[in-house]
Amino acid sequence: MANMIEINGVEKHYGSFRALGPVSTGIAEGEFFSLLGPSGCGKTTLLRLIGGFDEPTLGSISIGGADMSGMPANLRPTNMVFQSYAIFPHLNVSENVAYGLKRQRLGREEERRRVDEALAQVELTGLGPRMGNQLSGGQRQRVALARALVMRPKVLLLDEPLSALDKKLREQMQVELRHLQRQIGITFVLVTHDQYEALAMSDRIAVMFGGEISQTATPKDIYQSPSSRQVADFLGGMNFLTAQEVRTAGGQFSADLPGIGKVAGKLTSAGTTGASPVIGIRPERLRIVWEGESADPVINGKVADRHYFGEVTNLAVEIEGQEKALSVVETNDFGADDIPIGSPVRLTYDRDAFVYMPS
């Protein structure tokens, strides 16, 4: 499938400060693409460049095969859901949704039909006459969505659209947004700093640090095979292990981990070699071996600390030879929340659970 958005060597400078780039990536038609990163990583800057609210200092962006250089926001085939929603308080919901249609002079009937359709799409039917400043947070978010979708953009841009909502509503909207995107089939570009949001909604994620994209991959790949310590760290917990003799050959890596033993695994496309490779394992891929259970392989350690999180308990397990205690996430079904601190414990893992990070 052809790329809907092509980003080519884009940089944004403010005076001598380079806020973004160089960034090059492609976003496919109909794709749900997320820009994920901590605040100040340049993700919003990049989104605003795509939307035409700022001009790149260097490089070019094309949308639907057309170069967008010098094209202002009002002429681009993109529409945006703003972080603050930017609902016009002096207009009612219908007038807000019809705002962009007014310029197209569709005729009263057609305009009405399109507005009603858009309101139905976001499940706000009947809320048309409500004024913009009398809406709840969730309703404002839906109006912003309807107002952008009614323009039938090729690309919908979403700038942290769920960050202002409370946790429960946010999770509900994640599902709805993903559903809506599949239904209408246009490209969505989402900016977020919430890794769970990005993982739950996206076809692909670009993780950004310091104005550059560190890794672009599907949620599963990015979680299981992060290309660097930084990416791994940002997407949930990761145990970074002390390793000796890390070797790569024929699409495989192997390493000797003090206190754990020899491990091996597949190299992913994310990276093959690096100057200072790191081996890691996610906390949930380590499991406690309970008394009377047998397992292979087995690591012997000692519980150094314990934190209770409701359905799971997070244990810090010290292992001889490893500099840092391993973090282990264990469900509470077997009594992980009652293990005394200081007691010996045995751990096991799946053989494919180790991750090779090139940097």
Place this chain on the structure above:
Amino acid sequence: MTGKSIRKGIITAYVALYVAILYFPVLLLPVFSFNDSATPKLPLAGFTLKWFSSLSSNATMHNAAWNSLLVGISAALLSTILGICAARAITRHRFAGKGIASGLIMAPLILPEIIIAISLLVVLLGAGIELSLLTVILGHLLICVPYSVTVLVSGFEGFDPSMEEASRDLGETTWGTLRRVTLPMLAPSIISSLLVTFTISLDEFILAFFLSGTEPTLPVYIWGQLRFAAKLPNVLALGSVMIAASLIMLTVAEIVRRRAEARTAAKT
């Protein structure tokens, strides 16, 4: 506990006294403008409307009032337009030299008016421009713009810049965005700015005195009348009308401003 309430009592009494003294001279003029005596003194002599009725047949005063109206409306409109430009640049853009530019625009707020008046006088006469109501408007514009800027800056700060971006994003042009989003959102601040600057222009004396030539505004007319002790009651009546007009306009400006504030506050 008692110490605290005594302290609070003292300060409340002080504030009440302060406000009373603040208003005393302002409300004194209306009192004496209804007093049936040629000189303002106590005790009051009796109620009359004759000072007001003699105003209605005073052609020179009417001319001055008309001049003030003309100057006030022009100064209010122009200063609000310039104020919108300045307030927008100050709140929405970052650029080198912003401090200097806004500093110069706001400078008339603390410069002695006589300095502004004589500088303008010398330059205007030097350029061969004859003094008229136009020159008064030019002067009033200088001192009104800082007030417009103050009012409008809070107007711009009161609404989210992404409103304008949303309008652009939905296909509207720069002018369309100004007409359909910016101006409606700013409407309360604009009204407030118009009323406040009109009031300032109406009351302004020093610049008008230097720059008005042969066409007096109301304060300049009043100044001329002060030489005649017999005209004092008429002046007091005129002053009362002007104070009432100012109070009404300022109150309306304040109500409009508060409504708008409540509207933006309801949003979040």
Place this chain on the structure above:
Amino acid sequence: MSGEVSRRLSAGAVMERTTGKWLRSDAGQGWLTISPPFVYALLLLAGPILVIIANSFWTQDYLTIDRTFTLKNYREALTEPIYRDLLFRSLFVSVAVSIVTVVLAYPVAWFVSFHGGKYKGIWLFIITVPFWSGYLLRILSWKVILGFNGVLNTGLQYLHIISEPLSSLLYNVNAVIITLAHSWAAFAILPLFVSLEKVDRTLLEAAADLGDGPVRRFMRITLPLTMPGIIAALMIVMIPTVGDYVTPKLVGGKDGVMIANAIQAQFGKAANWPLGAALAVSTMIIVGMLSGAMVLLLLGLKRLLR
């Protein structure tokens, strides 16, 4: 290698595109937007003030201006006893007015900020309204109050508190100070209020927690933290009042004449613009230096309060 080449090419492209894009950039848009009021202020304020400064170095011979550089006007402005006295009196009046205004206004601003509750806005409106209405009329009103047969004298006589009218009320420096202090009261409250609003209330709670009583809390926390507001309020009153000439003319009498009356005379009847200009420039420079000294003094005082 090719990286270096493309870097250079792109650097050139940056230059070319930045000049073209300046007007669309934030800075370009900013300057474009602010230019109407800025150019206006440049032409009708900055320009004329420069002309006045130039004028102060010239001489006037009847109707023609001699544009040879001279310091004669300044010599006259600073050494002639009349002008020197007027200048000193004006400075005294403006300093006195600003101090009186700020000292009297501070408790009011404090009250509104700390005890205004949800009526802060209304309080501020009530306090500032008299300031907006009728500069000339307010001065006139004080003349009516303080006059020989004025409201105060006739009122006190009516109440038999005095038998003869007091002649010392009007036409002196005190009358000027009272009138000006009343005129500028509201203007001083605004910066004081703003700085009081910025005082983090938890700081006061912390001070109380550490054992300070209300007076010590005020002296050690509130007062030092509102010093910028105090300085702003003093300046905002002092600088404009030094140039007032209506108040001295209406209520000052012979002993209350100020430098602005002399400046006005030079641009009016006496028609000696260069001398008037030199008087105006000297006044501004001296009041500027005085403000600077006052700021330093207050900042020193703030240190002592710790």
